[in-house]
Amino acid sequence: MNTQPYKGSRDFYPEDKRLQKWLFAKWAEVCEKFGYEQYDAPMLEETALYQLKGSDEILSEQTYTFIDRGDRSVTMRTEMTPSVSRMVAQKRQELAYPLRWYSIPELWRYERPQRGRLRQFWQLNVDIFGVQGQYAEHEIISVADAIMQSVGAKRSMYQIKLNSRLFIDFVLKDYLGLDEVESATIRRLVDKMAKIDPAAFAASIEASMSPTARDNGAPAKLLDLLQLKSLDDMPADVAGHPSIAELKQLMALLKTNGITNTVFDISLMRGFDYYTDIVFEVFDTNPDNNRSMFGGGRYDGLVGLFGVDPVPTVGFGMGDVTFVNFLEVHGLMPALESETELYMAFIGDMYSSVQPVLAELREEGVTVAVDTTGRKLDKQIKTAEKKGIEFVVFVGEQEIQTGQFRIKNLKSGEEQTLSLARLITVVKDRRKK
Amino acid sequence: MNTQPYKGSRDFYPEDKRLQKWLFAKWAEVCEKFGYEQYDAPMLEETALYQLKGSDEILSEQTYTFIDRGDRSVTMRTEMTPSVSRMVAQKRQELAYPLRWYSIPELWRYERPQRGRLRQFWQLNVDIFGVQGQYAEHEIISVADAIMQSVGAKRSMYQIKLNSRLFIDFVLKDYLGLDEVESATIRRLVDKMAKIDPAAFAASIEASMSPTARDNGAPAKLLDLLQLKSLDDMPADVAGHPSIAELKQLMALLKTNGITNTVFDISLMRGFDYYTDIVFEVFDTNPDNNRSMFGGGRYDGLVGLFGVDPVPTVGFGMGDVTFVNFLEVHGLMPALESETELYMAFIGDMYSSVQPVLAELREEGVTVAVDTTGRKLDKQIKTAEKKGIEFVVFVGEQEIQTGQFRIKNLKSGEEQTLSLARLITVVKDRRKK
Numbered sequence: 001m002n003t004q005p006y007k008g009s010r011d012f013y014p015e016d017k018r019l020q021k022w023l024f025a026k027w028a029e030v031c032e033k034f035g036y037e038q039y040d041a042p043m044l045e046e047t048a049l050y051q052l053k054g055s056d057e058i059l060s061e062q063t064y065t066f067i068d069r070g071d072r073s074v075t076m077r078t079e080m081t082p083s084v085s086r087m088v089a090q091k092r093q094e095l096a097y098p099l100r101w102y103s104i105p106e107l108w109r110y111e112r113p114q115r116g117r118l119r120q121f122w123q124l125n126v127d128i129f130g131v132q133g134q135y136a137e138h139e140i141i142s143v144a145d146a147i148m149q150s151v152g153a154k155r156s157m158y159q160i161k162l163n164s165r166l167f168i169d170f171v172l173k174d175y176l177g178l179d180e181v182e183s184a185t186i187r188r189l190v191d192k193m194a195k196i197d198p199a200a201f202a203a204s205i206e207a208s209m210s211p212t213a214r215d216n217g218a219p220a221k222l223l224d225l226l227q228l229k230s231l232d233d234m235p236a237d238v239a240g241h242p243s244i245a246e247l248k249q250l251m252a253l254l255k256t257n258g259i260t261n262t263v264f265d266i267s268l269m270r271g272f273d274y275y276t277d278i279v280f281e282v283f284d285t286n287p288d289n290n291r292s293m294f295g296g297g298r299y300d301g302l303v304g305l306f307g308v309d310p311v312p313t314v315g316f317g318m319g320d321v322t323f324v325n326f327l328e329v330h331g332l333m334p335a336l337e338s339e340t341e342l343y344m345a346f347i348g349d350m351y352s353s354v355q356p357v358l359a360e361l362r363e364e365g366v367t368v369a370v371d372t373t374g375r376k377l378d379k380q381i382k383t384a385e386k387k388g389i390e391f392v393v394f395v396g397e398q399e400i401q402t403g404q405f406r407i408k409n410l411k412s413g414e415e416q417t418l419s420l421a422r423l424i425t426v427v428k429d430r431r432k433k
Numbered sequence: 434m435n436t437q438p439y440k441g442s443r444d445f446y447p448e449d450k451r452l453q454k455w456l457f458a459k460w461a462e463v464c465e466k467f468g469y470e471q472y473d474a475p476m477l478e479e480t481a482l483y484q485l486k487g488s489d490e491i492l493s494e495q496t497y498t499f500i501d502r503g504d505r506s507v508t509m510r511t512e513m514t515p516s517v518s519r520m521v522a523q524k525r526q527e528l529a530y531p532l533r534w535y536s537i538p539e540l541w542r543y544e545r546p547q548r549g550r551l552r553q554f555w556q557l558n559v560d561i562f563g564v565q566g567q568y569a570e571h572e573i574i575s576v577a578d579a580i581m582q583s584v585g586a587k588r589s590m591y592q593i594k595l596n597s598r599l600f601i602d603f604v605l606k607d608y609l610g611l612d613e614v615e616s617a618t619i620r621r622l623v624d625k626m627a628k629i630d631p632a633a634f635a636a637s638i639e640a641s642m643s644p645t646a647r648d649n650g651a652p653a654k655l656l657d658l659l660q661l662k663s664l665d666d667m668p669a670d671v672a673g674h675p676s677i678a679e680l681k682q683l684m685a686l687l688k689t690n691g692i693t694n695t696v697f698d699i700s701l702m703r704g705f706d707y708y709t710d711i712v713f714e715v716f717d718t719n720p721d722n723n724r725s726m727f728g729g730g731r732y733d734g735l736v737g738l739f740g741v742d743p744v745p746t747v748g749f750g751m752g753d754v755t756f757v758n759f760l761e762v763h764g765l766m767p768a769l770e771s772e773t774e775l776y777m778a779f780i781g782d783m784y785s786s787v788q789p790v791l792a793e794l795r796e797e798g799v800t801v802a803v804d805t806t807g808r809k810l811d812k813q814i815k816t817a818e819k820k821g822i823e824f825v826v827f828v829g830e831q832e833i834q835t836g837q838f839r840i841k842n843l844k845s846g847e848e849q850t851l852s853l854a855r856l857i858t859v860v861k862d863r864r865k866k
Contacts, residue, residue, distance in 0.1 A: 001485060001739045003523035006507060009475035011520050014534070017471045033795040035773045035802020038450045042442035042553055043476065043509075043539060044497075052434060064477075066499035069543050074439060076476075087444050090436035096819035100802055101447070106476060106539075110502050120475055135784050135805040146795075257788055306434045340468045351568050355690055362466040362579075369468020369533055372568040386529035 008111070008119025018336045020122075023320060024104050027124045030146045031102040034139065036126060039101050041083035047073040049082045052305050062109045076108040080125040080317065081274070081302065088129055088313075089306030097130025097311070116291070116322045126296075127315030129303070134246055136314040137278050138253050140296060144282060144316055145259050152332050155261040158293070159283045162251065163268035165275050165297070167243035171225065175238050176218040182209055190226065191269035231264045243278075250278065274299040280316070289329040294318040341427050342368040342407075343384035345377055347396030354395050357420060364424045385410055391427055441544070441552025451769045453555075456753060457537050460557045463579045464535040467572065469559060472534050474516035480506040482515045485738050495542045509541040513558040513750065514707070514735065521562055521746075522739030530563025530744070549724070549755045559729075560748030562736070567679060569747040570711050571686050573729060577715060577749055578692050585765050588694040591726070592716045595684065596701035598708050598730070600676035604658065608671050609651040615642055623659065624702035664697045676710075683711065707732040713749070722762040727751035774860050775801040775840075776817035778810055780829030787828050790853060797857045818843055824860055 005011045012020060028038065047065050064076040077083060080103055088095065103125045111117055126143050128136045141160060148158055172183040185208040193201055206219045213219075228234065231248055238244070251262045270279045279297030284290060296316025304310030327333045342361070344354070351372060361368045369389070371380040377394070384392045393407045407423055408415045418426065438444045445453060461471065480498050497509040510516060513536055521528065536558045544550055559576050561569045574593060581591055605616040618641040626634055639652045646652075661667065664681055671677070684695045703712045712730030717723060729749025737743030760766045775794070777787070784805060794801045802822070804813040810827070817825045826840045838856055841848045851859065 001481070001519075001522075002479070003519050003739050005475050005519075006477050006479055007503075007505075009477060011475070011523070012473035013520070013524070014470035014472050017473055020473075021471065032772045032800045033798070035776075035800060037447035037772060038454065039447050040445035040450055040453075042438050042444070043541070044439050044442060044553070046435070046439055048434070061502075064499075064501065066497075068497065069494075070440075072440075086434075086436050086438075087446070089434075090444070091446070096816045098802075098805060098816075108476070120477070131805050133805070138784075139803075139805070253785060256785065257792070306436050339465045339470060343468075351571075352686060352689065359690070365466070367465045367468060369531075370572075372531055372564050372566070372572070383529045383531075 006119075008113040010118065010120060014338075015336075018339070019324070019334075020320065022334055022336055023323065024122075026150050027104060027147060027318075028102070030143060030150050031124075031126055034100065034143050034146070036100040036102040036143070039084070039087065039103050040105065041077070041080065041087060041103070043077060043106065044074045045077055045083060045086075047075045049086060050075055050078070052082060062111055064108050064110055077105060078107055078109050080105050080107070080123065081127075081299070081315070084125065084127060084315075085302040085313075086306060088311055089303050089308045092303070092308040092311070095129075098136075099129040100127075101129070102126045116325050118321055122320040124318040124320075125315065126318075127313055129311045129313050131314070132312050134250050134253075134278070136312070137250055137280075137298065140314045140316060141250075141254060141262075141280060142257060142259065144280075144294070144296075144318070145254075145257075147318070148282070151327060151334075153326070153330065155259070157285055157330050158261065158326075159285055160254075160259065160262045161265035161268050161281045161283055161295075162247055162262055162278065163265055163280075164243035164247055164278050165270075166277050167238075167241055167247075168266075168269070170241050170243070171222075171238060176213065176222060177216060178209065178213055178218065182213065186222070187269050190267050191271070193226065193267050226267055228266055229264070247278065268295075270295055270297060274302050276300045278314075284326050284329070286326075286329045289325055291322075293322045293326055337390070338388045340367045340369050340387065340389050341391060341430065342366055343380075343387070343389045343392045344368055344370040345380035345384070345392055345394050346371055346374070347377065347394060347399075349374065350395050350397070350400065353400050357395070357400070360420060361424065364428075366424055366427050381408075381410070390430060393423065439552075441546040443551065443553060447771075448769075451772070452757070452767070453753065455767055455769055456756065457555075459583050460537060460580060460751075461535070463576060463583050464557075464559055467533065467576050467579070469533040469535040469576070472517070472520065472536050473538065474510070474513065474520060474536070476510060476539065477507045478510055478516055478519075480508045482519060483508055483511070485515060495544055497541050497543055510538060511540055511542050513538050513540070513556065514560075514732070514748070517558065517560060517748075518735040518746075519739060521744060522736050522741045525736070525741040525744070528562075531569075532562040533560075534562070535559045549758050551754055555753040557751040557753075558748065559751075560746055562744050562746050564747070565745050567683050567686075567711070569745070570683055570713075570731065573747045573749060574683075574687060574695075574713060575690060575692065577713075577727070577729075577751070578687075578690075580751070581715070584760060584767075586759070586763065588692075590718055590763050591694065591759075592718055593687075593692065593695045594698035594701050594714045594716055594728075595680055595695055595711065596698055596713075597676035597680060597711050598703075599710050600671075600674055600680075601699075601702070603674050603676070604655075604671060609646065609655060610649060611642065611646055611651065615646065619655070620702050623700050624704065626659065626700050659700055661699055662697070680711065701728075703728055703730055707735050709733045711747075717759050717762070719759075719762045722758055724755075726755045726759055770823070771821045773800045773802050773820065773822050774824060774863065775799055776813075776820070776822045776825045777801055777803040778813035778817070778825055778827050779804055779807070780810065780827060780832075782807065783828050783830070783833065786833050790828070790833070793853060794857065797861075799857055799860050814841075814843070823863060826856065 063078055068074050104122055106122050108120055111119055172178045189204050202223055209218055231244055254262055268281055275297040277298040281292045281295030284293050298314045300312045381392055390411055391407055391409055393405050399405050404417050405423055406417050496511050501507050537555055539555050541553055544552055605611045622637055642651055664677055687695055701714055708730040710731040714725045714728030717726050731747045733745045814825055823844055824840055824842055826838050832838050837850050839850050840856055
């Protein structure tokens with residue numbers, strides 16, 4: 001019988017779970033400081049939810065979709081945005097806006113497992129509902145930045161790329177005169193631009209446009225635009241679009257918060273169709289991991305698809321696997337200790353008579369594991385060491401009678417004989433370090 | 434488009450999620466005090482894992498089982514025991530015993546949703562691996578009891594029922610002379626005894642035994658045994674079985690810890706086939722919810738099924754839905770407050786100039802949400818009230834210039850004008866209440 005977990009999923013042994021708990025606690029702490037409340041939605045949703053407006057590629061090729069025993073088509077959630085939109089729509093009238101919600105769902109996608117990508121992963125989702133103006137974008141990007149800061153990242157380690165869907169639509173439709181079909185193809189091409197050879201990319205752009213568009217010089221105009229690195233260098237025909245001013249304002253406002261690592265990136269598309277305005281992505285600047293880590297943007301149209309009044313929304317999703325990769329390449333992984341502070345080794349069979357001592361330790365909040373194996377003392381100590389527990393206390397008849405306990409710090413090697421009250425203080429003092 | 438969650442599953446709006454977080458934190462806190470470490474296993478397992486040794490009824494009728502895009506049969510986990518046994522088997526040699534592990538997995542079963550039973554639920558799983566003697570049972574039952582105590586339950590509100598699989602097997606095979614097939618039928622019948630009319634039950638017992646067994650008076654002997662309420666009233670033929678002495682010792686040891694609400698219940702079977710020795714269940718004594726809440730026992734054989742040396746194991750699983758039902762009927766539901774402590778209302782457009790104040794509040798750990806809607810002040814206050822946030826602070830030009838902020842406690846109605854430092858102290862002091 002195979003003991004491995006299902007392909008693309010993970011077993012979390014206590015040392016792995018400890019890292020996940022640390023990460024989720026960081027995420028939650030930052031979100032709550034910004035006034036976000038946690039919610040959750042089911043692991044299974046009816047498949048129709050994902051047909052509403054998602055990425056078709058994901059639905060047709062990358063989902064776990066099946067028919068349940070009651071003949072309903074269900075899908076394991078691949079992202080949280082459709083579910084959270086459904087939940088907001090369900091209580092559209094009752095909820096108090098601005099609504100600030102976060103969640104850390106487990107998600108499943110049927111993909112070929114690779115670095116930074118597994119079939120099973122978790123994703124922090126942070127969304128603000130009910131805010132029209134760009135303060136929503138500012139706050140959401142501030143939350144993303146605060147999460148990076150909370151794990152010790154420096155702003156040189158990551159870059160926040162910004163673009164506007166409205167602006168791109170304007171460029172494709174009005175500036176270049178392309179139709180919907182051409183535009184969709186171009187958007188997909190541009191999304192993959194960084195991974196394609198420049199000459200091949202230019203040829204693909206040319207090939208995806210109509211003769212009329214080519215005659216109008218649209219390919220060259222687009223390629224020129226895609227070279228731009230700054231909002232200040234826009235050609236006059238597009239520089240007046242309101243999105244340009246909005247992006248400039250947003251970047252200026254972020255700067256007042258010390259978020260100086262923003263850049264305009266006209267090639268930033270984001271995969272999902274539901275974005276309607278400003279989009280952003282956080283990139284790892286480390287040469288060993290130079291990739292998009294996560295992103296988000298404004299999607300004002302999704303809640304309204306459920307037949308209720310639309311709700312302006314800005315949000316982002318941040319995956320655990322990619323985030324841990326970032327921590328690794330930048331040397332930011334935390335050193336985490338066992339949740340168990342004290343190991344109790346027995347000299348003789350003390351299990352029954354030590355119960356009042358255990359009760360008092362736990363009453364005081366000390367986390368303590370007892371050795372119930374009856375093995376020799378050195379084996380009991382070895383077990384504590386293997387578990388990474390800092391303190392071991394030795395309990396025999398004499399200790400119970402005198403109320404004085406010998407405690408050893410397995411890291412420093414220091415030994416002391418202490419009353420129970422003193423012992424509790426020594427163990428608790430360790431936490432403050 | 435339907436906005437309801439998939440049948441038998443739940444949306445967790447922030448007020449629901451808050452209760453779940455509180456519950457999981459209680460569970461985790463108690464487990465960690467006893468030296469248990471958290472682990473996790475994937476939501477999907479290969480179906481073969483559940484064919485190893487489980488309840489056939491669950492596998493064939495109550496699982497979400499399907500074929501993935503790579504032609505593997507996979508099952509959404511219905512219980513954690515097969516997964517944790519797989520994980521222990523995988524690292525059988527490396528792990529340090531006694532191993533104390535807990536987990537709070539989301540589980541799925543295809544059932545007709547009803548009170549206390551949903552298709553999607555969470556279950557605390559607590560297991561100790563590597564301990565032969567009954568100290569393991571004692572500790573595991575102590576953890577279960579400590580969880581009940583941690584939510585304010587009195588021992589009169591629940592009862593811990595105990596039985597022994599070894600003893601039942603001895604009774605059926607040796608005392609009554611039944612074969613495997615008869616025994617399996619009887620076990621299933623006894624498991625449902627409380628729900629069947631006594632005369633019909635007696636007739637079913639009779640019908641499920643062979644003529645030989647009937648001639649030997651086995652039905653009457655069994656019915657007599659099933660009436661017994663105490664270990665001290667056993668007939669001489671069975672009273673000498675070692676399990677009887679073990680159960681007595683265990684109950685005595687639990688009593689020294691104040692766990693006085695244990696009873697022997699010979700009809701206690703537990704559904705799963707993998708139990709090998711002592712089993713227990715915790716029953717709600719409230720007449721409105723008189724039912725088994727959760728249970729567990731010893732299952733020494735499961736890890737060994739993976740082709741490694743067996744590992745003695747005792748554990749239990751406790752579902753969230755049943756547990757919350759218990760809290761409700763006993764009036765033990767907690768009053769939980771919003772994680773957001775402070776709501777910031779604006780007089781004019783202060784978003785940009787208030788950023789340094791927000792940064793300082795968050796630096797100090799205050800959870801604060803800002804109103805970015807530009808609405809009138811009374812609307813902003815109403816939003817804070819609706820969200821259940823205790824404090825609202827009013828910020829306009831004057832406040833930024835003077836550094837003095839008017840703060841209102843929405844519960845008491847009290848208003849104060851304070852420096853930022855004092856304001857932080859006032860908000861933080863609230864937590865200590």
